[in-house]
Amino acid sequence: MSVKIPRGFKFSAVEAAIKRPGRKDLALIYSDVEATAGAVFTKNLIKAAPVKICIKKIASQKARAIIVNSGNANACTGKRGIEDANEIVRLVSKGLNIDERLVYPASTGVIGVPMPMERIRTAIPDLIGGLGKASLEELARAIMTTDTFPKYISADLKVGDETGTITAVAKGAGMINPSMATMLCFIITDLSVEKLSLSKALNEAVEQSFNRITVDGDRSTNDMVMIMANSLAGNDTITMKSKYYKDFKKVLNSITYELSKSIVKDGEGATKLIKVIVRRAPSRKDAELVARGVANSLLVKTAFYGNDANWGRIMAAIGASGAKVVEEKIEIYFNHLQVVKGGMSAGNDSTANELLKASKELNLIIDLATGKEEFSVLTCDISEDYVRINAEYRS
């Protein structure tokens, strides 16, 4: 992965032993100058303290720093959780000598445990002192929980004569059921982007990436995607009306899509990445219901894990999805291999089993043949390791 950092951004990562010692778990993202900001948060009604705080802060659409910890979600922690997150923000703002309102807190980890504030208080001066010393990868590693690899990406964009950079880090427990896992993503750019245009682009990017790996649009208590644009590239400000807006959205979409893909790829215990593509549905809603229904079916996921082209389970998941479907019209393909024709076996089961055995990535195409709408969702298979990881996660 490319690792270019936009001008004026610095990182830091230290070990605060938030859950247990032995790894960096507290990180800081800092912009030398005030940045325009936008964010998208979990729709879960039960929100972590930092999320509650950020929702208020982001109304200003301004930011300079994000402080994020792994190992503790600071969720279901009541008033104390809010006070703790506010204290962290205050300590960072004092240490950096910047306006408190421009510092955003984020957390991921175990729910319901008070933050180990003494260790965090001790760690913050080191965190601030270390600004500029951490690489993008170290930042990405500090926010990991059950992730098996760090997730980051960077791309350049030419706007007129100026070239800006858009860089992002993400973490995702890569859950089989991402609605319940925490997904964090922080995007930084030195491009100048008008604030409403920035928010709009971010929302659209999230819609076609992170929202396509979740169930029912539900999310964890802590999910958060945030973008900071600090204008240091010196470009003419991008607005919805400027000709570069489309290019900007394209890069942002691509970056968020790649990161969302890497989250599914890192699915706990997963062995396969499956893109469920629903075609020719009577409505977008129907397409989405089928895609999410199939992508979340445990029986479909376990069949993929077993390299079993058990398309009957896919048909059952389609029928149970709540979407309007006509059994006799359904066609299903694994990549280019047809497995269901007119709602019945296409006679390719053994070839399909071989294809599954040979594939780490697969397109599962469901053609409903009753309309023109499409929707796709990224998912992964489920293995015994998923159960093992999640049965042992907290202990």
Add this chain to the structure above:
Amino acid sequence: MSVKIPRGFKFSAVEAAIKRPGRKDLALIYSDVEATAGAVFTKNLIKAAPVKICIKKIASQKARAIIVNSGNANACTGKRGIEDANEIVRLVSKGLNIDERLVYPASTGVIGVPMPMERIRTAIPDLIGGLGKASLEELARAIMTTDTFPKYISADLKVGDETGTITAVAKGAGMINPSMATMLCFIITDLSVEKLSLSKALNEAVEQSFNRITVDGDRSTNDMVMIMANSLAGNDTITMKSKYYKDFKKVLNSITYELSKSIVKDGEGATKLIKVIVRRAPSRKDAELVARGVANSLLVKTAFYGNDANWGRIMAAIGASGAKVVEEKIEIYFNHLQVVKGGMSAGNDSTANELLKASKELNLIIDLATGKEEFSVLTCDISEDYVRINAEYRS
């Protein structure tokens, strides 16, 4: 389990080697006289051939025989599937010399594979010849798929001077996600029950039993619950207005509840039976959303498997359920042990871990404290064995 058989009913079970040889997989339930009948079917839009046929037949509310096979669902088999099921019905009606319209087919097993009609044709004469020779347990075993134990139950009911018997068999792969598993249940009684009253009672019984172990009301392609009442007990016909209707419903509810419980208990790879009880919800819909959301959360299920009182995952599932909840008011109990108080830890995590270790059955009580409505769902934990069983099921 008690095994009393209502008057005038006989069973038979033979080996037709439908999926593989070595077990009885074709069964017949027969009433000496015409019975009043009612049935509830899967809501899955993709329905197995026998389900499509039974939906038409049941309009008459009359039945004499049910022929059921395991090993093949006869679903996604097109016109041939319908023809096959109709031929099976014809062969049985000829063999028994009864009206074709009174014979009901049912199937459970793999989807998308044509029925092995030659073997079934050969087996049907033996099946009919063997009527009266199979026990209730043999019947229950013949309809099993991944079940680890046969499921049957019987109860007596006194109606005036006459005592009738209600007996039922069920099969359920005991899926973690029963919406996708096939659940079959056949209930027979020698009581006389008026047909509309019978259907109403059956619907209510299913609602408080089998529908409380499913996700979102979704079901497999083959789900079916059917009741036959042949009047041989000689009681005054029970109607909605008669004083015995309440008693009849009580017994029927109890029988179906016990069978639904045994299906969850037999959950593939499950080690724990968990009753999720939601109390004091603002509406019944909210209570149901929370109960189903928690009961189907993979993260909650794996935590229970790991004997980890990870109530944070329960809180997150509550918040993601779509129900109206107030975080600060939520209280959660494991049996009588409070684990969440006012949306936060009640400080009993280690005691709760011990309780989980010691419990095969557990009440998970979620008190929303914002209303008066209740809903409960039976679920089980998920282990590595669930994945193993379902990754290997077809191969």
